[in-house]
Amino acid sequence: xxxxxxxPRYKIIEKKQPxxxxxxxxxxxxxxxxxxxxxxxxxxxxxxxxxxxxVDDSQLPKDRFxxxxxxxxxxxxxxxxxxLGDSAxxxxxxxxxxxxxxxxxxxxxxxxxxxx
Amino acid sequence: xxxxxxxxxxxxxEGAIVQINCTYQTSGFNGLFWYQQHAGEAPTFLxxxxxxxLEEKGRFSSFxxxxxGYSYLLLKELQMKDSASYLCAVVPxxxxxxxxxxGTSLIVHP
Numbered sequence: 553x554x555x556x557x558x559x560p561r562y563k564i565i566e567k568k569q570p571x572x573x574x575x576x577x578x579x580x581x582x583x584x585x586x587x588x589x590x591x592x593x594x595x596x597x598x599x600x601x602x603x604x605x606x607v608d609d610s611q612l613p614k615d616r617f618x619x620x621x622x623x624x625x626x627x628x629x630x631x632x633x634x635x636l637g638d639s640a641x642x643x644x645x646x647x648x649x650x651x652x653x654x655x656x657x658x659x660x661x662x663x664x665x666x667x668x
Numbered sequence: 669x670x671x672x673x674x675x676x677x678x679x680x681x682e683g684a685i686v687q688i689n690c691t692y693q694t695s696g697f698n699g700l701f702w703y704q705q706h707a708g709e710a711p712t713f714l715x716x717x718x719x720x721x722l723e724e725k726g727r728f729s730s731f732x733x734x735x736x737g738y739s740y741l742l743l744k745e746l747q748m749k750d751s752a753s754y755l756c757a758v759v760p761x762x763x764x765x766x767x768x769x770x771g772t773s774l775i776v777h778p
Binding site: 555661 | 676698699701703708709710711712713716718755757759764765766767768769770771773
């Protein structure tokens with residue numbers, strides 16, 4: 553079974569440029585998460601989707617970050633414009649989405665963003 | 669909010685046993701995860717505890733005490749490939765989403 557797929561794996565851009573990250577979750581997983589991970593830190597949740605609905609985006613900086621999951625499968629996370637402090641690893645994860653239960657998240661390899 | 673505390677770094681010798689502790693303070697509790705993350709790679713699931721006690725899975729075991737807000741991950745017969753970051757993640761009450769600690773970087777040396 554294929555795991556969570558993310559692309560690109562690495563991205564280097566200059567500040568003020570836009571950037572987009574793509575995620576394909578595990579087949580059959582209804583819940584999709586975007587996390588930000590700084591060096592030496594644990595992942596921090598940016599946004600969570602249940603199917604195509606964003607149900608938790610309280611930590612997403614909405615002035616520059618946006619996300620979508622139009623058909624309830626793939627998802628895109630965008631930053632426009634990027635700032636130096638956005639340099640980090642952006643992780644995507646998915647889970648079955650079991651109602652009323654904690655279920656295990658499976659992570660993709662992440663996109664390492666460097667903003668110059 | 670949640671407060672999750674784990675040591676920043678630990679070192680151990682190949683073949684030895686190491687215990688990585690995690691303490692937490694949350695409003696309610698719906699479980700605790702341990703993940704392993706090698707440098708530059710995705711976190712991978714190791715264990716999930718929701719009831720008190722020890723869960724053993726091969727060389728890795730995870731323990732939980734809800735009354736003490738405490739968990740540990742026990743790694744036996746350490747191998748060089750066990751060098752990685754180990755993330756403790758706690759699911760607070762009223763939620764099904766874990767909050768991650770900053771991780772413990774384990775270095776295994778010959």
